[in-house]
Amino acid sequence: MHPPPSSNQKKTQDLFLVCGLKSLGQHCVAILKEYDVKVSAIEDVQPEHWEVPEVPNLLEKLIVGDCRQPSILEQAGIRQCRSILLVTRNERINIEAAFAARRLNPQVRLIVRSDKQNFNKLLWENLGNFVAFEPTHLSAHAFALTALGSEAIGYFTLEGQLLQVIKHQVQAKDNWCNGKPVHRLNLTTRRILSHKPVSSKPLKELFGWNPEAEVQVGDTLVYIDVAYDLAFSEQRRQSHNQKWQLQQFIQGITAKNLKDKIVQFWQSYYQSQNQIRRIATIYAITVLILWFVGIVLYRLYYPDITIQEAFYATAVLLLGGYGDLFGGVEFAAQSKPSDDIPWWLRLFSLGLTLTGQAFVGVLYALLTDALVTSRFHFFNSRPPTPQRNHLIIIGLNRLGQKVAALLQELNQPLVGIHPTTLDQETLPDMPLVVGNATEALIKANLSHAKSIILVGDDNMENLEIGLMAHAMNPATTLIIRSQDRQFSDNVAPLFPYAQVICGAALAAEVFACAAFGENVLSLFHLNEQIVMVTEYKIEDGDTLNGLLLSEIASGYSVVPILYQKYQQDNYFLMPWYDVKLDAGDRLIVLATSTSLQRIEWGEMLPRQWSVQIEKALTTNAIMYGAEEIVLITGCSSTTARQWMNNLPRVLPIPLYKHQAQRLVRELSKVQVLANLIFIGQP
Template identity: 25%
Template sequence: MIVCGDDALAERLAAELTTVYGERVTLVVPPARGAAPSQRARASALLSRMQAVIGRADGDPTAPRVVEATDVDEATLAEAGVREAAALALVHDDDEANIHAALAARRLNPRLRLVIRLYNRKLGQHLEELLDQAAALAVPGLDPQALDTSTTVLSDADTAAPALAATAITGTSKVVQADGLLLRAAERTPPGPGEVADPGLCTLALLSSTVNDPAGAEGSDASGRSGPTLLPDDATVAAATGRGTVVLETVTHTAAVPPARALSVRGVPFGSLFSRRLRWSLAGLVISVCALAVATWWTGGGHPLHAAYVTLLDLFAINDPALGKPAARQVLQLLAGLAGLLLLPVLFAAALEALGTLRSASALRRPPRGLSGHVVLLGLGKVGTRVLTRLRELDIPVVCVEEDPEARGIAVARRLRVPTVIGDVTQEGVLESAQVHRAHALLALTSSDTTNLEAALYARSVKQELRVALRLYDDDFAAAVYRTLRAAHPQALTRSRSVSTLAAPAFAGAMMGRQILGAVPVERRVLLFAALDVAGHPQLAGRTIAESFRPGAWRVVALDTAAPGERLPDLAATPVRGGGGRSAGLVWDLHPGHVLRSEDRVVLAATRQGLAELLGRRAATAPRQAPRQAPPGSRRG
């Protein structure tokens, strides 16, 4: 595996491939010598962080190989071994540099699996088609959808958005996205006497430690000698009394967020269209007109509708004067004319106010009064915009705060009719305008660490039990902030998030192949989620769900019921709404006696060794052992 990049995402991606998947990695970074002082310091810091994260020294044979190069051209790629590589990740922050390197890599190795970092979705889609078509033309008879030639374009903002959204809802980033559905691995404490444990969709693991951290520490050290038990069978789960479990469950709005007042996303409610004073004025005039109509009917007789009609004519001053009429009729006509004079300015004011409200509604909505149970999202940059879209897809009520009225996410907030406050979150009154004291969670996703921290601390002072997730770039700073906030507010849930850390698993999964949906850590071990075609796998084809389950190796958790022609090539990608009339895909509540057919596609949870056996590969060795030696030209998926 080759990783080309010069920032934290490259560092995390190389660490993910090495420690989780046990792959041999070559890292291409800018040169530390002969470069500008800032670039030299950046490259040196990247290498030192790499060694710290992976825990390998320069002399360790399993440590990533490092190639220093100013430009990622054909010569650099050849030196990195792109002709023999299984996959290449181009994760520079420069889209143009990534595209140039991808085109060069495809020429050198048409069978190479490419993973490219691009923010522009439309450009990425066209680039995927172009590179897959180039591979098909370079090797006659090669299937463009084949695993070893797939091109995947990802954005770190897109891949981090599901985990950030799940953090706001459930407080954890141990999530996997499949067919647009968010799944999380939730740790459950042992049930007490007389209690029944909730198994969720299925039990993924038995924890080696039953100690529960009330502050929400993510993961726990393997305090037991044998470590966690991955993918246990029902008998093992029933016999393991007193041990915590990790279960698979769906992330939903109703299960995670307290009931909130509905947020209208279509139309403008009457209460926000007209002010309270104007509504009272209109109500008073209507009551006056009704009283005049009743008085006209009572004094003049006749039909009530005729009395109302005459009153309206008097009100709009289009009736003949009541000359020669009784005095009561003349007085009522004068009163009706006076009411008409009062009605004119009220109607004019109503028209102006409604016009201004409609213009504001077409631009940005204000948070409605009495809103509660929502998520306050700070920052509408590229990351905040993706998280906002994901939260609205899950039907989570959101209130956004953005300082720049021209930010890229403002147009998205306007289109989704999401209430937005324009202002600096560090200024007094801005978070109050977003109703943070009634919010369920706060997501601080601005590009400034200090701004995110200041907003989080202020929100804590307003509502101590508020769930807070911070976007912090520096890992040491994030760890210090997390420990301090946890100690100061032990009953509150605080999370510090790095976009590169959240995005790295998705990039690593794409490098392993489109069948990998994600990885979930369980203490010191890892469970992989993969989408697999049943055809060609005798361990699955023709077997029931119960028979296909191998404890400790793999377990089928879902079945894709979509027709083969309508299936998404990448289940980890978010499906486009309303695209092509595609029917709903995955079914999670499977009967143990259901027989798997060759044309089926399943989602399974597996260990690394179990997935390697299913894919026909040798079992992955432990990351700290010597690297696997492959003959020249051999393929490693």
């Protein structure tokens, strides 16, 4: 971060250079201008189509040429630039231009469009003040979360812990929140982002909700909490369900229904197996029974032989050795010649041999079937298409593959549709339907699908397939990718059942914010706004240094979710707002683009409230009350004690509403009577 510029410097100090004016570059220009800064651009050819029509009027200067050339960068003012955004569609050009820009301006911040993660890390370590993003990865999260169709509207990981953003409409059965003041819902693992009463409009500010309002049925709560490892939780749940089902099956067995239970187990266990495996199982059981009977008969008829000899003799017969035992050779260890064996025992021995030979034939068939099946799976090892409540992804390009990977991480059943087959190494655990999308929808069980995601590279084709899918299953959630903001703006109002997402517009928010030094970790949608998970490293003299977290939260409309003290290993998720920031501290917040602009310029919202303290009910209340004032307002202990020793009085310090309300609540706990006063803008 940088210290806030003075008012007369805002429009003259910062120059930002955008290289590449395709879709992403144009959106970056439009968003940067919202920060009231100068923006110039370089494009290799004069643009013929402006996806964002106002861009030509927003640019200070447009240079046509190769952004890798030092002379072109000089013309664009690289030496005066604060940041350069290299967002052409060629990674090689972007990285080479980054080298040229850094050589001409060692202080310029480099924001590069690149997917070479290892190389990007090396560049960051060697160049410094360097950050790289891939638009596909940034927008993939938005598509994946929209497709879930659940209360979760955001997922991201901090320090190895998975956090989720939930949008929940309060039900009568929600004892955890129904009828309680909003401020009581904040925990060490949960933080309220928004509370919208049932009859009100969505809030524009993250911190615009009233902490004292009681949550009622029909209200909408948006909160962030720690979800830990969802994959592990899902596996544990499935394992628990399997154990529970087996336990219920065993407990349900009685003497009367034993036969029915065996039949039920047989049918359920082999319902997915072929007929030859059933026959093999029957033969195996038969052979074991005959083996046991043969041992008993030979032992009874020949008392002089041992059980071991009877065991091996029966085994030889089962393996086709009838001729070895009865073909003129005397029976091993027998006391009588073989021709003294009764006819029925000879016949039984022949039956053993025939049965054994048949069993060997079945084993050969089973092995052949296994080899053929394994060879088939070698060429096509993808799992079968889910039957219901799954997601369908049409167009497995880079974006589609990234969306699929994210959904698999969240254990979502899905199936992909693509014109051609994919490599086995590409999403091997995802079912795939190959062919024309319109014909493949039936094979993908669209009639029972939960969501369909169209991320192809052709806007009109995505729309056509989307409308067709909606006609086949109006209940499914429809998410359509658009590469043109004008297309999105025109189509979205005409088809309200479809959610049209422009990936370039999403990614541009992150690129623009990164140009000011912020480290954007993730993003999600809330109330038609993009909320970014943004990391700050506090520096001397910047706009956050020396402020309480409560002041930062209310003054800039952000939500602090992680705080780490300088040179300390431990960190705090959902930190309490009484912490004061110092240089070197680390802070991660949820913020909209407007909030980040406020932080950039140090323009805090006005403090319009104060607290009137009537009296302290006990002597100790004066001391405890002073401690609460110090903790919540950040004033000195001496000043707080002076105020508490001269009651009643209005505290001569303006506060934000959340601060003032919390101070009143905490004072009441230590037996100090106080109330809120609206003092207007100071």
